[in-house]
Amino acid sequence: MSRTVEISPLTRIEGHLAVHLETEPDESSGFRVKAARCEGEMYRGFEQILRHRDPLDAQQITQRICGVCPIPHAIASVRAQEMAYGIRQNHNGRLLQNLILAANYLHSHILHFYHLAALDFVDVTAVLNYQGSDRTLKALKNWAAEAVARSDPFAAAPLLPRYDGDYVKDADRNQRLVAHYAEALEIRRICDEMAAIFGARVPHSTAIVPGGVTQVPTAERVLSYAGRLKRVLDFIEAVYLPDLLEVATEFPQYFEIGRGCGNFLSFGVFEQDAGDSKFIGAGAVINRKWEAVDQAAIAEDVAASRYAPGPAQHPSRGQTQPQPARPGAYSWLKAPRYRGQPMEVGPLARVMVNYLNPSATWLRREVDAFLAPLNLPVEKLISVLGRHVARGLEALWIARQAGKWLDQIELDAPATCDFELPKSASGFGLTEAPRGALGHWLTIENYRIEHYQCVVPTTWNCSPRDSQGKPGPVEAALEGLVLRDPSQPIEAGRVVRSFDPCLACAVH
């Protein structure tokens, strides 16, 4: 009596993902997921395209891996080049890169909660009953009501159609969340303006180069960023985080759903000073034990992936040889493993890694302070809602810290440094994208890129099975999930979207 459920396409993520579920009837009269497959459905092949190109092309080309998070790719690429060229960013270069990246995090997290994930929870039809005087809500009500009245076959698109499901019940809450969805569109646009103030433009900043940023920071630039940052920080504090808690209040069961593999990895991000310290620290957690990251322990397995078969390879040696019709392969993603283990990456991973780091940090204090009034142990964050909470908290911390970086800028001083191009060299850049741990590995021969490999956050999260048959984190998080109606598997979407998948990134 088992039943296969296929969600293809899974929308409101970035990129092409199909989710395949094997289910069996559950005593609750729903269907319980026995096994899940994440199937990455699109391939471009950046690692081949980069071969034999000038190394300086890399931070431009690799940004096009993803238009939602191009900045982390630029950062990882310039870090790999900086290692190869033997340079470090100067004072301003480091700060401006942090500020461009911070703005990218803020746009990405706000986009994710409101425009990607929220429609799984919020009942947008509640706006039809709105009686108040808020102009945005009134206009949305008229928009939807007029379409329904004239029997528009595509009424209220893209907010409809949708799966039936157990959406938020409280009418006021729904209406507030809908109004905030609208406001969030403007706020995330403002975040992109912040990124462009120093990054020239986004998506795809042309101003990030090895050693820093081409934009010279002036007082006017700094004030432009600061003014927008204030508005965004207000939104995070007064709207985004409260909305998170509102959703959590109506869906407390999602603190018990979607645990995943329980291992976490972070490469750390936002260099604080000339040393190696990062604002959000690095670490790996396997079986609840923290350890320092050893990047040599990373390998990409291709057992279930549409590539030429072979043993799992460290990215400094790995190849990408597509075999689209390879028997047994079900995904265009490789399966990254750390010491043979699947690892979750992203905001929750960054929180767990830093929370469990025995050298106690500011982050543990912040998380404890947030959880205390909710009476929630930190263990409960390893869940669908926990991922959303971690993402929101991180947006708050980064927005606050960005103000400090602004203050440290040396006005009117250059943000770049000189460097030489080596004939042969290698390097790697490890950073954290909004969605998690990101690494670029580069080898230069004869002044050209000889080898370039990326291991990208969603590659970790949406990874297929490895040669040991171990599922990836999202595949594991779906196991045991109960679907009320397998023809409208809204619960599965909630689990997958909590990881904020980016499939263009994952495959690259």
Add this chain to the structure above:
Amino acid sequence: MATTAPTTTRSLRSFTRRDFLRAGAFLAGLYGLGRTGAVTLAEGLQRLFERKQLVLWLQCQSCSGCSVSFLNADHPGPLDVITRMASLVYHPNLSATQGEQAIETIRKLIRHGHYVLICEGAIPLGMPQACLLAGQPMLELLNDALRNASLVVAAGSCAAFAGIPGAEGNATGAVCVRDFMEKRDIPVDKRLINCPGCPCHPDSLVATLAYVAARGYPKVNPQLLTPDMIYGRSVHDDCPRFHYWQKNAFAQRFGEEGCLFKLGCLGPLSYTNCPHRQWNGGINWCIRAGAPCIACTSPEFARRRDFAFYRLGEKYHAVTYHEHERRGDKS
């Protein structure tokens, strides 16, 4: 040139004719269209708001950058674009619908017809499994969507010219929308508009849709199918650093004043109106930030392995391109 966009802080108050004229004038000013152009765009915007053009947005080999860029539209703003200007029947990043219901929605729209198809991303003609949808190559759905559309807009350089997926050495045989349409005998003439850019500038997309609503198919470059009103002039011709070029005053390092040509600027090869509208609400743009133009609207953008964006490599090794290629000269 003053470039800060008028902020549209009122999201959904009903727009008056004066609002449309203002928005249209702003867009027209950016595109150098003059007074008549302003009225045309205002009419177009108004028609879009009244009629709500049906839009189907499909992505193939894309990074979603053009979609994110589209959300940065400021006049009209993001919410007006999504709920008032167009009926965005399906968009992979934004639609509530998913799975089979999403496929049904797309199919229903294709059967209905009378929609603008916005294509983002290149098409893996040489490796159809490089873009699957519900287990099948997406080419087939794309084929049907292209055939029944009343207009096709290739948004971004991947869709317009194959972009980075179509660069030298790619394994998927990635092609642009036009090449795919011609291969499948889907009529192109007066049905396809290319709006390149990596990403596509939101104003380029909005202005194109507004113009089509008001006046139909715009005047385009006959080879490239790019609207002249947006892509008619080169970045070099209108560059604020042009006076440095004329004096041969070149920046030697990133961050310096001076013409950026010696650092790699491809302004002479880049036909688009960045110097006028700039980016992200006019807050900045590549050359203003000291970043050399990488010609992201060019049909040759990123195509050749040996044609680097930056010229630092010339200091260390021989290169196979000639300087005149970077100037856009014939010889």
